[in-house]
């Protein structure tokens with residue numbers, strides 16, 4: 001039976017990782033893999049996470065099952081960061097559960113939307129490739145719209161058109177901040193326009209927040225999401241702690257449901273619960289427990305903020321340098337990068353230029369021109385800019 005399976009196309013990013021590993025040049029540069037790197041090129045465990053893990057080892061007295069909803073205190077500890085502390089009516093309409101990473105949260109959001117009757121989801125493209133994969137796998141139709149304009153700004157009109165022309169049983173998936181792969185986020189005015197268009201409640205917003213704190217700050221990065229939530233009757237929110245706590249392999253995420261009325265939350269949550277049970281039964285505990293310990297301890301919370309601030313500032317610095325580098329690579333306008341956010345950017349390079357960068361200079365990036373901004377640091381950015389100037 002299994003011999004009926006045809007081989008799937010290899011994952012392009014994994015192929016790139018292999019090519020990079022096989023390259024023997026000492027000054028090769030990896031801009032493909034999507035994890036944060038320090039100015040020394042490392043992806044270390046956060047000091048706040050190490051501190052929390054020590055507490056966890058000392059104090060955890062059982063590894064018994066927690067249930068499909070995971071660690072409730074972890075889920076609640078994140079809520080003020082995502083939703084704010086003040087609007088108690090809004091907060092009373094939100095219920096959450098822990099998920100295996102942001103991926104699990106997106107999967108649960110899409111599955112629950114489908115269970116509630118959503119047949120079609122609008123998705124700005126390009127997007128994180130797993131979005132389309134999850135939508136296909138869950139079995140909802142994908143309606144694509146253009147996320148960005150050629151000048152590196154967000155094409156909000158395309159998203160607004162999608163919302164205005166949507167019929168019954170449709171949803172829209174929006175990146176909360178630090179759009180992957182473009183780094184192009186909606187402005188405050190554009191979020192307001194989206195909130196207005198969504199306020200009728202005919203299109204269900206699914207908001208994916210995977211990089212809070214990596215753009216402009218923890219509060220700033222969810223301002224748009226909060227504008228939408230204040231305007232709409234209901235929404236689903238997928239959240240990842242894997243980047244902003246550096247917990248990638250520990251798979252730390254949360255899924256929140258915002259209902260029209262608090263009285264509906266028990267029924268909605270019970271559906272999410274049974275979907276989680278059927279998908280993964282229960283989320284892994286360790287990383288979520290570490291985040292919970294950090295967020296319920298003032299000293300560890302401050303340490304985490306410091307580490308997150310450093311990450312963000314470093315990436316803003318790299319973006320500034322790249323934006324200025326356009327002068328040295330005539331014909332290559334990188335100015336928009338400075339106003340974009342997060343780990344990723346798409347460089348306006350041709351396929352030939354991308355291959356030349358790889359073959360002649362040992363610089364590895366996705367075929368779309370997507371780079372991990374954090375792959376650049378003081379030891380390699382000059383070489384990168386020189387190579388860009390040469391291929392431009």
Ligand SMILES: Cc1ncc(COP(=O)(O)O)c(C=O)c1O
Nearest residue numbers: 101102103128180208210240242
């Ligand atoms: C837009 C977006 N959403 C969700 C995720 C999922 O993150 P994770 O499952 O690693 O927590 C990612 C990861 O790359 C992402 O870019």
